[in-house]
Amino acid sequence: MEKQNHLDIYYQMVLIRRVEERAAELYQQGKIGGFLHLYIGQEAVSTGLVAARQPQDRIITAYRDHGVALNVGMSANVVIAELLGKATGSSKGKGGSMHMADVEKNFWGGHAIVGAHLPIAAGMALGDQYMESDGATICMFGDGATNIGFFHEGVNLSKVWNLPVLWVCENNQYGMGTTIERASAVSEIRQKAVGYGIPNERVDGMDVMAVRQATLKALEHIRNGNGPYFLEIMTYRFRGHSMGDPERYRESAEIKKWQENDPIGIYHAYLIKEKIATTKELDAIDEQVVEEVQAAVQFAESSPDPAPEALFEDVYAG
Amino acid sequence: MTETKRITMREAISQALWEEMERDEKVFIMGEEIGVWGGTYAVTKGFYDHFGPKRVRDTPIAEAAIIGGGVGAAMAGLRPVAELMTINFAFVAMDHIVNEAAKMRYMFGGQMSVPLVIRAVGGGGRQLGATHSQTPDVIFAHFPGLTVVAPGTPYDAKGLLKAAIRSNDPVMFIEHSTMYQTRGEVPVDEDYLVPIGTSKIQRPGRDVTIVTYAKGLDLSLKAADQLAKEGIEVEIVDLRTLRPLDMAPVLESFKRTNRAVVVEEGWRSFGVGSEVVSRIYEEAFDYVDAPIRRVAQTEVPLPYNQALEQMALPQVADVIAAVKEVL
Numbered sequence: 001m002e003k004q005n006h007l008d009i010y011y012q013m014v015l016i017r018r019v020e021e022r023a024a025e026l027y028q029q030g031k032i033g034g035f036l037h038l039y040i041g042q043e044a045v046s047t048g049l050v051a052a053r054q055p056q057d058r059i060i061t062a063y064r065d066h067g068v069a070l071n072v073g074m075s076a077n078v079v080i081a082e083l084l085g086k087a088t089g090s091s092k093g094k095g096g097s098m099h100m101a102d103v104e105k106n107f108w109g110g111h112a113i114v115g116a117h118l119p120i121a122a123g124m125a126l127g128d129q130y131m132e133s134d135g136a137t138i139c140m141f142g143d144g145a146t147n148i149g150f151f152h153e154g155v156n157l158s159k160v161w162n163l164p165v166l167w168v169c170e171n172n173q174y175g176m177g178t179t180i181e182r183a184s185a186v187s188e189i190r191q192k193a194v195g196y197g198i199p200n201e202r203v204d205g206m207d208v209m210a211v212r213q214a215t216l217k218a219l220e221h222i223r224n225g226n227g228p229y230f231l232e233i234m235t236y237r238f239r240g241h242s243m244g245d246p247e248r249y250r251e252s253a254e255i256k257k258w259q260e261n262d263p264i265g266i267y268h269a270y271l272i273k274e275k276i277a278t279t280k281e282l283d284a285i286d287e288q289v290v291e292e293v294q295a296a297v298q299f300a301e302s303s304p305d306p307a308p309e310a311l312f313e314d315v316y317a318g
Numbered sequence: 319m320t321e322t323k324r325i326t327m328r329e330a331i332s333q334a335l336w337e338e339m340e341r342d343e344k345v346f347i348m349g350e351e352i353g354v355w356g357g358t359y360a361v362t363k364g365f366y367d368h369f370g371p372k373r374v375r376d377t378p379i380a381e382a383a384i385i386g387g388g389v390g391a392a393m394a395g396l397r398p399v400a401e402l403m404t405i406n407f408a409f410v411a412m413d414h415i416v417n418e419a420a421k422m423r424y425m426f427g428g429q430m431s432v433p434l435v436i437r438a439v440g441g442g443g444r445q446l447g448a449t450h451s452q453t454p455d456v457i458f459a460h461f462p463g464l465t466v467v468a469p470g471t472p473y474d475a476k477g478l479l480k481a482a483i484r485s486n487d488p489v490m491f492i493e494h495s496t497m498y499q500t501r502g503e504v505p506v507d508e509d510y511l512v513p514i515g516t517s518k519i520q521r522p523g524r525d526v527t528i529v530t531y532a533k534g535l536d537l538s539l540k541a542a543d544q545l546a547k548e549g550i551e552v553e554i555v556d557l558r559t560l561r562p563l564d565m566a567p568v569l570e571s572f573k574r575t576n577r578a579v580v581v582e583e584g585w586r587s588f589g590v591g592s593e594v595v596s597r598i599y600e601e602a603f604d605y606v607d608a609p610i611r612r613v614a615q616t617e618v619p620l621p622y623n624q625a626l627e628q629m630a631l632p633q634v635a636d637v638i639a640a641v642k643e644v645l
């Protein structure tokens with residue numbers, strides 16, 4: 001890996017963190033409505049995945065989608081504008097936090113119905129297989145999503161049809177307030193892939209390099225025509241399920257323990273230890289991000305609301 | 319006179335569940351985050367500690383299993399109240415609602431009962447985006463075999479939920495996410511029921527009949543207050559149950575006012591208005607003095623942006639305008 005790639009990964013993780021922190025503030029100021037699910041603590045997952053994908057690889061995820069949006073190169077401007085429901089947002093202000101997408105960047109959206117996008121991912125992979133493209137579809141979902149029928153139908157189909165899909169379970173150990181043990185028959189989620197005969201691996205999701213490495217390997221397997229692959233990425237959300245979560249279901253000591261393994265801190269230490277970057281260089285990135293996010297908030301706040309006619313646009317193709 | 323207390327819709331629903339669980343050992347509740355979390359709308363707060371995990375069952379995110387499991391438990395003799403975190407997730411469980419719960423008794427010649435209550439909260443106006451803001455109540459009302467209840471006051475919510483739990487048929491009990499704070503008088507210490515399938519005049523008036531339910535009642539009551547200042551007295555008939563639909567109070571009122579507006583939050587096409595207006599034309603055509611108007615949601619998926627979302631949702635002003643049109 002080139003030094004620039006490393007710095008870019010660091011930049012993306014810091015960018016996600018700062019955007020999410022600002023989003024929380026904007027929510028508290030009443031400028032963001034609806035649900036807001038923050039990605040803080042899980043940055044290394046989407047960053048490692050996207051760092052390993054090729055442009056022809058599609059990516060699709062659930063409602064906790066700001067991280068992927070920024071990783072694929074959507075600007076903080078369009079992300080924050082969407083959060084504020086502005087016409088300049090990535091979905092023209094009509095999708096909100098849970099519905100970021102940029103098809104040009106092969107990012108096929110945040111999806112708000114738990115598990116619904118898994119069969120869709122299988123279908124997209126079918127599209128690539130059918131057209132003989134060498135693209136794979138990376139499909140991210142939570143641990144909680146592995147208990148819904150959609151998961152089992154989509155994953156089974158991918159094996160039956162040998163589809164080029166990379167299933168990625170972001171195991172942050174809770175679906176809202178429910179621990180895995182209370183909701184899933186097996187706590188090691190990758191066992192579900194075993195049940196469908198799909199090769200799989202459990203990965204440390206606080207280590208962005210480990211995620212990238214595992215993804216490279218999985219994508220190679222898929223690109224060689226071997227069908228689906230399954231990654232269970234161990235991670236943790238530092239904030240509530242969404243804004244306003246009273247978090248009665250977990251101890252603050254548990255959160256603290258995980259925060260000691262902050263994915264950004266871990267990567268920062270790695271870059272210094274391996275002498276890939278200097279503290280000064282990383283500080284400069286930190287500063288650059290703060291300015292970028294500040295400018296994005298200004299851009300979003302000064303952007304226009306959608307015109308009333310927008311209400312009727314895009315219901316049908318025409 | 320029975321003593322009453324002013325409580326919220328949330329408290330009314332919570333009390334109904336609590337009292338029925340205390341009354342009948344066979345009643346239990348299950349759903350996502352209803353136990354340890356206390357319900358995402360806090361309706362079942364305190365239930366887990368009081369009734370324990372056997373009767374307050376947190377489920378995986380698995381709507382087909384929640385409703386399908388509810389159907390089976392009901393067939394086995396229990397009285398489950400299965401909660402869908404929101405009505406939008408009913409589509410995940412649609413087979414079990416439509417093909418199983420609604421058909422079981424009929425298809426097996428009356429041998430089986432499905433005394434299941436499905437509690438589901440719906441409605442728009444909270445900027446939750448297209449998939450989380452729907453008011454699809456009429457869809458469920460389409461199916462014979464299902465009972466669909468959607469209260470608009472705390473009194474009715476409590477009495478109807480208790481009646482639903484005691485009913486031997488599957489009941490969709492639909493709540494509205496912006497109405498949990500709605501307050502109203504409810505009897506203290508009285509085990510009352512509101513019969514399913516009965517409409518009710520919530521406000522008497524002589525000029526125009528408004529037919530509505532749930533969130534529409536809220537809008538209509540506000541519109542009525544404003545119209546009264548201009549000397550226009552509307553009569554509001556609250557359907558309370560969509561299936562079976564009790565048209566008697568509607569027709570009785572319409573025969574006096576000869577003018578009507580139907581107010582609902584869901585989409586206009588194939589909506590409650592479509593049904594109510596047809597029945598008025600079928601059964602009271604000679605009494606019609608003006609075309610009947612419908613106030614409903616604009617036919618687009620609901621957008622996230624607040625101003626656009628409010629544009630699409632029916633407003634008090636729309637009700638007022640429709641009343642003036644039929645006058």
Ligand SMILES: Cc1ncc(C[n+]2csc(CCOP(=O)(O)OP(=O)(O)O)c2C)c(N)n1
Pocket residue numbers: 064112113114115141142143144145146172174175176241350379381403407410
């Ligand atoms: C079909 C469906 N049921 C319920 C919900 C409500 N809901 C949204 S997120 C969520 C928890 C999902 O947990 P998990 O898959 O682990 O993802 P995480 O939030 O931890 O990223 C639930 C129950 C939903 N959106 N869709």
Ligand SMILES: [Mg+2]
Pocket residue numbers: 142143144170171172173174175176
């Ligand atoms: Mg989770």
